[in-house]
Amino acid sequence: xxxxxxxxxxxxxxxxxxxxxxxxxxxxxxxxxxxxxxxxxxxxxxxxxxxxxxxxxxxxxxxxxxxxxxxxxxxxxxxxxxxxxxxxxxxxxxxxxxxxxxxxxxxxxxxxxxxxxxxxxxxxxxxxxxxxxxxxxxxxxxxxxxxxxxxxxxxxxxxxxxxxxxxxxxxxxxxxxxxxxxxxxxxxxxxxxxxxxxxxxxxxxxxxxxxxxxxxxxxxxxxxxxxxxxxxxxxxxxxxxxxxxxxxxxxxxxxxxxxxxxxxxxxxxxxxxxxxxxxxxxxxxxxxxxxxxxxxxxxxxxxxxxxxxxxxxxxxxxxxxxxxxxxxxxxxxxxxxxxxxxxxxxxxxxxxxxxxxxxxxxxxxxxxxxxxxxxxxxxxxxxxxxxxxxxxxxxxxxxxxxxxxxxxxxxxxxxxxxxxxxxxxxxxxxxxxxxxxxxxxxxxxxxxxxxxxxxxxxxxxxxxxxxxxxxxxxxxxxxxxxxxxxxxxxxxxxx
Amino acid sequence: xxxxxxxxxxxxxxxxxxxxxxxxxxxxxxxxxxxxxxxxxxxxxxxxxxxxxxxxxxxxxxxxxxxxxxxxxxxxxxxxxxxxxxxxxxxxxxxxxxxxxxxxxxxxxxxxxxxxxxxx
Numbered sequence: 001x002x003x004x005x006x007x008x009x010x011x012x013x014x015x016x017x018x019x020x021x022x023x024x025x026x027x028x029x030x031x032x033x034x035x036x037x038x039x040x041x042x043x044x045x046x047x048x049x050x051x052x053x054x055x056x057x058x059x060x061x062x063x064x065x066x067x068x069x070x071x072x073x074x075x076x077x078x079x080x081x082x083x084x085x086x087x088x089x090x091x092x093x094x095x096x097x098x099x100x101x102x103x104x105x106x107x108x109x110x111x112x113x114x115x116x117x118x119x120x121x122x123x124x125x126x127x128x129x130x131x132x133x134x135x136x137x138x139x140x141x142x143x144x145x146x147x148x149x150x151x152x153x154x155x156x157x158x159x160x161x162x163x164x165x166x167x168x169x170x171x172x173x174x175x176x177x178x179x180x181x182x183x184x185x186x187x188x189x190x191x192x193x194x195x196x197x198x199x200x201x202x203x204x205x206x207x208x209x210x211x212x213x214x215x216x217x218x219x220x221x222x223x224x225x226x227x228x229x230x231x232x233x234x235x236x237x238x239x240x241x242x243x244x245x246x247x248x249x250x251x252x253x254x255x256x257x258x259x260x261x262x263x264x265x266x267x268x269x270x271x272x273x274x275x276x277x278x279x280x281x282x283x284x285x286x287x288x289x290x291x292x293x294x295x296x297x298x299x300x301x302x303x304x305x306x307x308x309x310x311x312x313x314x315x316x317x318x319x320x321x322x323x324x325x326x327x328x329x330x331x332x333x334x335x336x337x338x339x340x341x342x343x344x345x346x347x348x349x350x351x352x353x354x355x356x357x358x359x360x361x362x363x364x365x366x367x368x369x370x371x372x373x374x375x376x377x378x379x380x381x382x383x384x385x386x387x388x389x390x391x392x393x394x395x396x397x398x399x400x401x402x403x404x405x406x407x408x409x410x411x412x413x414x415x416x417x418x419x420x421x422x423x424x425x426x427x428x429x430x431x432x433x434x435x436x437x438x439x440x441x442x443x444x445x446x447x448x449x450x451x452x453x454x455x456x457x458x459x460x461x462x463x464x465x466x467x468x469x470x471x472x473x474x475x476x477x478x479x480x481x482x483x484x485x486x487x488x489x490x491x492x493x494x495x
Numbered sequence: 496x497x498x499x500x501x502x503x504x505x506x507x508x509x510x511x512x513x514x515x516x517x518x519x520x521x522x523x524x525x526x527x528x529x530x531x532x533x534x535x536x537x538x539x540x541x542x543x544x545x546x547x548x549x550x551x552x553x554x555x556x557x558x559x560x561x562x563x564x565x566x567x568x569x570x571x572x573x574x575x576x577x578x579x580x581x582x583x584x585x586x587x588x589x590x591x592x593x594x595x596x597x598x599x600x601x602x603x604x605x606x607x608x609x610x611x612x613x614x615x
Contacts, residue, residue, distance in 0.1 A: 017499035028505040032513070082521040086534040098514040105510035109503045129502040136575070137503070158536035166553050173564040180571040187578040260537050265521035269514055339614035342560075346612045350567065351603070354596055357574065361581065365589045368582065393604075 009115035009307045010203070011125035011196050013132060019124050026119065027128045031108055038319070039275040043070035045320075046327045053331035074268060082264040087157030096155055097262070097269035100148025104276040107141035110134040111283045112196045114293045114311040126293070126312065127196060134194040135187075138284055139180060142239065145273065146172045149248070152270065153258035164257030167338060168241060168248035174345040175238035175245075181353035182231035185360045186221055186288050199292030222289040227356045229289045231349055233325075236281040238345065241274065243330035247338050282322035283315075290318050355389040559611060570599050 019027070044059060044067050051058025060066035084093065114126030131137065146169055153165020187193055190201040202219050222229045238245040249257030259270045286292060293311035295302075304310065336344070363382045577584070577592055584591075606612060 017501070019502075024502050024505060028502060028509055031506060032509050078517075078521070078524055079526075081525045081527060081533075083533050085536055087536055094518055098511070098518055101514040102507060102510045106503060106507050109506050128506060129499050131499050156536070158538075160537060162553070166557055170557050170560045174560060177564060177567040177571070180568070181574070184571070184574045184578045187575060188581050191579060191582055193575065193579055255537060264525050265517040269517055342614045343612070346563070347607065354600060358593060358596060361578075361589055361592060364581065365586060369586055 009117075010200050011112070011116050011127065011130070012200075013130060013194055013197065015116060015125050016127075016130045016196075020122060023119060023122050023124050027124075031128050032105065034113075035105060035108055035276050035279060036272075038279045039272055040070045040074070041067075042275050042279060042323055043073075044068075045323065046330070049324065049327045050331045053328075077268045078265050080264045082266065083261075085157055085261050088261065089155040089157065092151050092155035094266075096148050096152030097266045097273075098148070099151060100145055100273040101269045101276075103141040103144040103148075104273040104280065107138045107145075107280045108276070108283065110137050110195050111280070111287060112199050112292055113315050114309065115307055117309060125196065126309075130194050130196045132192070132194050134196070135183060135198075135284075135288070136193060138280065139176075139183075142277065142280075143176060145277065148270075148273065149258050152262065156258075156261035158261050160255045160260045161258045164248045164250075164254045164260070167254075168258055171241070171245065171247060171341065171345075172239055174342060175235045175349070178231055178345060178349035178353055179235035179239055181350065181357065182228045182235060183288065184353075184357050185225045185228040188357075188360060188364060189221065189224065195287050195292075198288055199294065202291045203294060220289065220291045225289070225360065227352070228360075229285075231353050231356070232285065232289065235345075235349060236285070237326070237329060238341070240277045240281055240326075242278065242326055244333035244335050245341060246330075246335060247341060250335060252335075278323065278326055279319065282319045282326070285322050286315060286318035290322075351393050355386060355393070358389065359386045556614065563606070563611075566599070566602070570596075 047069070048058040048066065058066065059069040062068045062072045084090065109128040110130055112125070112127040112130070116123055116125050118124075149172075150165045150169045153161040153163075153168070156162070186198065190198040192198065192201070202221060204219055241248050248254070249259070254260070259267055262270060293306075293315040295305035295311070295314045299305045299314070305314070359382050362385055573595065574592075577588065581588060
């Protein structure tokens, strides 16, 4: 285990679990209040920042400069009618917002907000608790939160929420892999998974020499492990269902996604959970990569910056900066298509993370076992490994696409054959299968509707005798009862 | 040792109390004006059919994603303790992990090659 020169204020694992009961109570209520207040702030902040980016003013009526707007909205939500859809599975429908909210709160319990301070004469760290497996608690809780969303969408007994919740489940588990892999390099460097330990590990930069040039290395992991940070930043945007990855609640296609059927305080709880998750991942980014509650460089020259209550300010500045990036993304980027989104997660983020872990681990082991300096190891070992692995991966990916490209070439040559790699022998033709000669695909494999597309009849018409005029035209999609029958491949891509 | 986890239980209890209270109190605080249309599933203006569009079924792609998730999640479970203990494991620890990641990588490349990662 690495030993750092620690100041007296830096909490260690031994400092946790010794608090008097009323200190624990104060901290619990404090964390709860911080999260609720941060949510109220984040909503107004988001609306105001997005408004500025769109050349509007944003909310400015309720309270000073409009900053009480979300409090007013929250109160109003409580006095709205609580609608339970007739088709809902009632117990699950009631419990889903609760299941989404609780893990969101609990995940914040291991975030370090400051050093050891004195509260009413008791010396205690500004952190609810910490454990040797600290970050694992956050990961476990963020995984539990998925249940709330999936169950909520499923229990609504409605189409849009079901689609939204399925997307959400697939999206969150896919990006959780990328997020989990991005943290491995941090644990590797810090040698611990406790959040306070990781903050302590970022206290001082190590002495580096790069081909004889001596300097003090950067201490924040965002500088030491930039690839990890970028992967983490992208993955948590997917993990928290935020734009441009907000596909589970894509307004243009799914109305409101998994919470379409929710109203009143149940909706408010989902909303709260989403914003708390945003605050938590921002705080985790600050803890793991941005030095935690420690003052940033020019301020850290001042000795008092890292003791007492000041670190609380640095910590929340970092969190708000991260929140601003979330909002900035939302104000700037259009939403991805679902297949693009999944492709990016599995074919870019996961392989790059694995390669990065191997590079970092090899470099660290080589520099420990030999007498090379870190800079020399980076050039002689890290770069070649990264290049070899990336080229291999690129070749594998190219091979994987060659089938698709060949089929696309055939289609371009005139054969009216779908470019997907579907086998010729289809399963027994159900209603969902597109009719032969159905949606013609253009050159790049993008499905286009036939020119003589008819609007399919409503499924309700089936109940009355209906005479369809003439034979179904090949190429036209004719409803056969279930609306699923009319699904083009584009719709398949949606679900 | 376990006392480090007591505050987490406290926060859990507070969050649970808050969430359950909100859910329980909502039907009594808000107004209640019965209208059959309100209880229908939301359908953008069409009158809804009796069941969700897919009849509660969904594409098998989601299962595939979930199975991939399990493979990689177990890999992560293996990577974390290794990463924490890396300095103590020495060169042999690195070799073992390279072999392990390489094995998973091969399976991953195979699935990629067979189109298992294509969404549509």
